[in-house]
Amino acid sequence: MLEKMLQDLEHIQEETKSQLKKVVSQEELNEIRVKFLGKKGELTAILKGMGKLNNEDRPKVGQVANEIRNNMEGFIAAKTKELKEAALTAQIEEERIDISLPGDPVALGHRHPLTMVIDDIKEIFLGMGYEIAEGPEVENDYNNFEGLNLPKDHPARDMQDSFYITENILLRTHTSPVQVRTMAKMVPNYPVKVICPGKVFRRDDDSTHSPMFHQVEGLVIDENISLADLKGTLLTVLRQLFGADREIRLRPSYFPFTEPSVEVDISCGICGGKGCRSCANTGWLEILGAGMVHPNVLEMAGYDSTKLRGFAFGIGVERVAMLKYGIDDLRVFFENDTRFLNQF
Ligand code: PHE
Numbered sequence: 315m316l317e318k319m320l321q322d323l324e325h326i327q328e329e330t331k332s333q334l335k336k337v338v339s340q341e342e343l344n345e346i347r348v349k350f351l352g353k354k355g356e357l358t359a360i361l362k363g364m365g366k367l368n369n370e371d372r373p374k375v376g377q378v379a380n381e382i383r384n385n386m387e388g389f390i391a392a393k394t395k396e397l398k399e400a401a402l403t404a405q406i407e408e409e410r411i412d413i414s415l416p417g418d419p420v421a422l423g424h425r426h427p428l429t430m431v432i433d434d435i436k437e438i439f440l441g442m443g444y445e446i447a448e449g450p451e452v453e454n455d456y457n458n459f460e461g462l463n464l465p466k467d468h469p470a471r472d473m474q475d476s477f478y479i480t481e482n483i484l485l486r487t488h489t490s491p492v493q494v495r496t497m498a499k500m501v502p503n504y505p506v507k508v509i510c511p512g513k514v515f516r517r518d519d520d521s522t523h524s525p526m527f528h529q530v531e532g533l534v535i536d537e538n539i540s541l542a543d544l545k546g547t548l549l550t551v552l553r554q555l556f557g558a559d560r561e562i563r564l565r566p567s568y569f570p571f572t573e574p575s576v577e578v579d580i581s582c583g584i585c586g587g588k589g590c591r592s593c594a595n596t597g598w599l600e601i602l603g604a605g606m607v608h609p610n611v612l613e614m615a616g617y618d619s620t621k622l623r624g625f626a627f628g629i630g631v632e633r634v635a636m637l638k639y640g641i642d643d644l645r646v647f648f649e650n651d652t653r654f655l656n657q658f
Contacts, residue, residue, distance in 0.1 A: 315363075316371045320378060322360045326350055327382045334393050343397065347390055357383060427658045428528060428647055431635045432511045435530050438554045439509045442547070444532070447508040449492035451515070455482045457491035462571040463610045470570045475517040477525075485515035488628055489531035490571060493607075496533060497615035504622060505536035511631070521643045528631035535607065535617065535624035541574070544604055544625035552580050552601070556638065561587065563598060572605020572626060583637070599637055602629045 330350050337343050350356050361379055364372055425433070436446065449457070455466075464471055474487035492510035500506050510531040519525050534543070541564075549562050560581050567577040580601045582593035589595040607624035632644050639658075641647075646654050 315367060316375065319360060319363055319367070319375050323357075323375075323378055323382050326356050326360065327385055329356075330386045331389055334389055337393060337397075340394075340397055343390065343393055351383065351386060351390075357386070424658065426647075426655065427635055427639065428631055430658065431631055431638065432528065432530065434555060435551070435629065435631070435634070436509070436511060438551050439530075439532070442550070444507050444509050447492050447496045447510045447531075447533075449486070449489070449495045449510060449512070451486055451513050452479060453484060453486040453491045455484065457494045458484060458486050458488075461494035461611070461614055462490055463608050463614070464570045468570065470568075477515050477517065487516050488514050489529040490626070490628060492531050493533045493571075493611070493626055494615065497535070497612075497617065501616040504617070505534070506624070507534050507536075508532070521645065524632070524644055524648060526648075527644070530629040530631060532604075532627045532629070533607070533624060534626075535612070535622055537622060539606075539623040539625055541576075541606060541625070544576075544606070544627070547625075548578055548602070548604065548627065552578075555634065556580060556583060559586070564604075567603060567605075569603060569605055571608050571611050573608045575603070575605035578602045578604055578627075580637070601633060601637065602627055604628070 330346065333346055334343075337346060348355060352358070357379070361375075364375060367375060440446070458476075459468070459471060460466070476487045477485040479485070489510050489512050492508075492512070496506060496508050496510075510533075512528065512531075513526055514529050515526050516523070517525065532547075534547075545562070545564060552562055553560055560583070562581070563579045564576040565579065567575045569575040578601055579598035581587040582590060582597050582599055584590050584592045585597060587597040589597045593599050604625065604627035607626050609619035612619040612622060612624065632647060635641065635647070636644060
């Protein structure tokens with residue numbers, strides 16, 4: 315009886331060992347655990363026979379049975395560990411990144427055409443000794459209008475219909491408020507020689523007007539500044555931008571903050587000034603507004619208008635870009651269609 319039980323115990327230990335060898339999954343492992351060590355398993359079945367042993371043999375079998383149970387649990391634990399490691403290795407193998415494969419190319423962008431034009435303009439003026447001034451896009455009424463000789467209810471305010479935040483605060487309609495800011499900062503010092511590139515806003519929207527567009531403002535204040543200085547400066551700048559063969563002409567115009575005021579045209583690049591479809595047969599293309607700083611503007615800023623003079627101009631950046639690149643609809647600049655942008 316004793317011999318038989320010990321043999322049986324030995325046998326299920328060997329049986330567990332050999333069956334575990336073939337196990338490849340956690341489910342199979344569980345089945346084996348239940349089959350040999352479970353409540354209704356083979357070990358329990360053998361131990362049921364213990365009651366028939368005499369008192370002397372019973373502890374012996376008990377001891378051997380405990381050892382064997384421990385061994386079998388050890389085999390199962392070892393197999394569990396082995397299966398987990400194998401699963402992890404398989405997962406790592408599956409997710410392995412082949413670093414020798416070529417990567418996805420990253421599409422390189424470039425500067426926006428308007429940024430390119432602004433950079434060109436800045437470069438030219440910096441070369442002429444100008445400094446770059448800045449001002450906010452959200453302005454107060456004084457800087458945008460009053461300080462530029464445009465009191466409340468002045469009819470010329472209608473030329474620049476604005477986006478108001480409050481009665482007194484608006485999106486700037488031009489970069490000219492930076493003139494007012496610059497003078498307030500500099501007074502009573504001179505010469506003043508600045509440009510200010512930036513965004514401006516108006517309630518306009520068609521193929522040649524956008525509610526947001528860009529200008530480059532210019533302001534020069536010194537003794538003995540004349541309209542000839544303005545003309546010479548603009549001719550130099552526009553020839554650098556468009557080519558040395560271009561001419562400019564000044565036409566009388568009106569801005570409340572300049573007197574006299576001019577509209578500046580550049581000779582048509584397509585017909586060379588003879589007249590063609592692009593320039594509506596005039597030979598000229600309008601490109602910017604300018605003039606001599608109005609004495610009231612100088613005085614309001616605290617400069618002595620009997621001693622100092624100034625000139626100012628406002629270049630429309632989109633306008634320059636359209637003429638430079640032959641674009642007839644300004645909205646393409648803001649649609650960000652890469653088929654358009656990639657052409658630059
Ligand atoms: N601020 C004017 C405009 O936006 C342009 C300008 C600037 C005219 C400076 C004269 C002097 O229309």
